[in-house]
Amino acid sequence: MKRQKNKLAGLQRRKAISGYLFIMPFIIGFLAFMVKPFCQSLYMSFCDVQLGAMTFKPVWNGLFNYNYAFRVDPEYTRLLTEELSRMAIYSVSIMVFSFFVALILNQKFHGRALVRSIFFLPVILASGVMLKLDSENSLMNAVAQTVELNAQGTTGITDAIQNILRTSGVGVRAFEELFEVIDNIYDVAISSGIQIIIFLSGLQTISPSMYEAADIEGCTKWESLWKITFPMVSSLFLVNWIYTVIDFCMRSDNEIIEKITNLMNINLNYGYASAMSWAYFLLVMLIVGASTFIISKGVYYYE
Amino acid sequence: MSKAKTGKYTNFWERNKKSGGYLLRRTVMQYGVSICRAVLLFGLCFLILQPLLNKISVSFMTEGDLYDPIVTSIPLHFTTQNYRLAGGLMEYGTTLLHSLIIAVTVSLIQVSMCTLVGYGFARFQFPLKKFWFACVMAVVLIPPQVISTSLNLHFRFFDVLGIIELVSGSTLNLKSSVVPYYLMSFGCMGLKNGLYIFMIRQFFRNLPKELEEAAYVDGCGTLRTFIRIMLPDAKPILTSCFLFAFVWQWTDGFYSSMFLGNISLLSIKLKQLPDTFGAYLARVSGLGSSAGVSVPYSNCMLATGTLMVIMPLVVLYLFAQKGFVESLSSTGIKM
Numbered sequence: 214m215k216r217q218k219n220k221l222a223g224l225q226r227r228k229a230i231s232g233y234l235f236i237m238p239f240i241i242g243f244l245a246f247m248v249k250p251f252c253q254s255l256y257m258s259f260c261d262v263q264l265g266a267m268t269f270k271p272v273w274n275g276l277f278n279y280n281y282a283f284r285v286d287p288e289y290t291r292l293l294t295e296e297l298s299r300m301a302i303y304s305v306s307i308m309v310f311s312f313f314v315a316l317i318l319n320q321k322f323h324g325r326a327l328v329r330s331i332f333f334l335p336v337i338l339a340s341g342v343m344l345k346l347d348s349e350n351s352l353m354n355a356v357a358q359t360v361e362l363n364a365q366g367t368t369g370i371t372d373a374i375q376n377i378l379r380t381s382g383v384g385v386r387a388f389e390e391l392f393e394v395i396d397n398i399y400d401v402a403i404s405s406g407i408q409i410i411i412f413l414s415g416l417q418t419i420s421p422s423m424y425e426a427a428d429i430e431g432c433t434k435w436e437s438l439w440k441i442t443f444p445m446v447s448s449l450f451l452v453n454w455i456y457t458v459i460d461f462c463m464r465s466d467n468e469i470i471e472k473i474t475n476l477m478n479i480n481l482n483y484g485y486a487s488a489m490s491w492a493y494f495l496l497v498m499l500i501v502g503a504s505t506f507i508i509s510k511g512v513y514y515y516e
Numbered sequence: 517m518s519k520a521k522t523g524k525y526t527n528f529w530e531r532n533k534k535s536g537g538y539l540l541r542r543t544v545m546q547y548g549v550s551i552c553r554a555v556l557l558f559g560l561c562f563l564i565l566q567p568l569l570n571k572i573s574v575s576f577m578t579e580g581d582l583y584d585p586i587v588t589s590i591p592l593h594f595t596t597q598n599y600r601l602a603g604g605l606m607e608y609g610t611t612l613l614h615s616l617i618i619a620v621t622v623s624l625i626q627v628s629m630c631t632l633v634g635y636g637f638a639r640f641q642f643p644l645k646k647f648w649f650a651c652v653m654a655v656v657l658i659p660p661q662v663i664s665t666s667l668n669l670h671f672r673f674f675d676v677l678g679i680i681e682l683v684s685g686s687t688l689n690l691k692s693s694v695v696p697y698y699l700m701s702f703g704c705m706g707l708k709n710g711l712y713i714f715m716i717r718q719f720f721r722n723l724p725k726e727l728e729e730a731a732y733v734d735g736c737g738t739l740r741t742f743i744r745i746m747l748p749d750a751k752p753i754l755t756s757c758f759l760f761a762f763v764w765q766w767t768d769g770f771y772s773s774m775f776l777g778n779i780s781l782l783s784i785k786l787k788q789l790p791d792t793f794g795a796y797l798a799r800v801s802g803l804g805s806s807a808g809v810s811v812p813y814s815n816c817m818l819a820t821g822t823l824m825v826i827m828p829l830v831v832l833y834l835f836a837q838k839g840f841v842e843s844l845s846s847t848g849i850k851m
Contacts, residue, residue, distance in 0.1 A: 231738040232640025236648060239633040239713070242703015243651055246667070253666035317553060330837050331561045337829050338568070342769035342783045346822060347567065402564055462659045470661050477665055487665040494662040
């Protein structure tokens with residue numbers, strides 16, 4: 214009896230060892246290419262890094278870099294607030310848009326496969342450097358504008374609505390933000406491919422019998438959207454929110470990242486670049502943490 | 517009984533009358549919804565496809581067409597000159613080959629390493645498992661830009677525990693060579709690798725345990741079980757991860773410009789295209805670099821270049837569309 218137990222323990226130990234062997238690449242990579250650079254860049258952000266011919270020497274100078282970033286550099290704080298507010302607005306609209314599109318794409322209609330593949334196309338075509346090059350291409354913007362104007366006369370319907378709302382003067386500031394998002398709906402549409410797929414996969418796991426039961430009880434479609442669909446995919450809202458925010462930080466048209474990269478590659482000012490990226494990273498993490506905490510309060514887990 | 521009853525009222529209006537107007541309301545509602553949906557979806561699809569279509573139409577225009585206010589989408593003088601010029605400026609042949617080699621090898625390494633790790637997390641119990649998985653999540657969450665400064669220095673003055681300096685007297689400069697990026701790929705630290713680990717782990721967790729147990733009982737080792745039993749089952753998720761890795765590597769500008777600066781890759785060449793084009797025009801026209809290039813023409817060149825870069829991806833997507841979309845939704849991402 215005792216021997217058998219030992220043997221089991223031996224098997225478990227063997228399995229634990231092979232488990233460690235399996236994840237060994239990750240552990241080595243994590244320690245060498247994540248933890249070490251992570252700590253080093255934190256340390257460097259408090260230093261003035263002097264590059265020599267064969268080596269580099271960080272010289273400790275306390276909070277100087279951070280002070281410089283926030284109180285001297287004319288660009289950094291402006292870019293920081295701009296990017297963070299853009300991130301907040303865009304992330305929210307991406308969430309709303311992708312949930313809405315996923316709801317539509319989950320219905321049955323002709324040509325659904327085609328529409329799905331078109332919505333997913335931007336994941337491939339608007340990744341990496343493409344995004345930035347596209348937004349800078351003024352010729353394409355001009356062509357797009359001409360097409361829009363030809364299609365809807367000289368004043369678009371959005372312009373008309375905008376004018377009406379502006380003259381009536383209700384909540385001007387909020388509307389301005391909303392209009393900005395609507396004008397840039399293309400940006401929202403091309404960055405919500407993955408989110409749509411995640412929502413779709415969630416919607417497909419909801420069993421149709423729930424809707425059937427609700428229908429029989431006299432529930433309208435609108436009610437069942439809020440009482441069934443919404444709670445059932447609420448955990449995916451959390452996943453998508455985190456993904457969207459993080460994805461936004463890594464976009465190639467993010468101006469802060471651009472500034473940091475330039476500073477590093479051209480000016481070789483590693484200490485200051487580290488400080489700026491750390492400040493940005495901490496702020497983003499703070500936002501992610503706070504919003505995750507708030508969203509996770511409302512998440513409903515159905516098991 | 518009921519069949520005979522419905523058979524009696526074959527006319528739509530009679531049936532409508534019988535149902536008290538409900539049938540008409542429902543049918544109108546149904547058609548209304550599907551028309552609205554069709555209009556909405558058409559608009560959104562057009563929105564997404566429009567830049568692509570614009571690029572295609574612009575890329576066939578001559579320079580004169582670009583300034584012509586009458587010409588918007590259909591070129592007046594059809595030409596393929598732009599493609600030849602952009603191809604020549606980007607050295608399309610060699611660059612394409614380099615990009616292909618780098619993207620395929622890097623994504624192969626990344627996916628195979630991530631599969632090992634994902635399988636380890638899905639099927640083995642070992643101490644500190646939760647901690648290491650939290651580390652995976654940290655890798656997903658930490659933008660690589662945060663550590664880019666020190667990674668740069670790390671590879672500029674590369675050394676393994678001081679051994680290299682001891683042997684050759686100085687540290688290695690690995691920056692602007694391929695080695696660092698391969699090393700990082702082997703360590704699962706490449707572009708979005710945390711995400712792949714997460715997806716693969718999720719997939720393996722949903723496979724039935726009995727398969728493995730049967731293999732163990734028959735005397736199969738862990739590695740052999742993994743290769744012979746589990747890998748063939750994981751084909752869909754592996755293709756999907758490979759496709760993502762390939763595509764994202766193809767268009768990536770961040771890691772490429774950081775580590776692979778000396779190797780001509782499509783994404784880098786594309787970024788530099790407006791500059792090279794300006795230099796080329798200045799050289800051809802014999803004027804100094806101060807002559808300047810007309811903005812529309814250089815943008816037209818950029819659009820053509822972009823099309824040439826994404827063309828392989830579009831072809832890949834058309835053939836392997838299922839691999840992208842279906843398997844991602846089959847993993848059942850949950851938190």
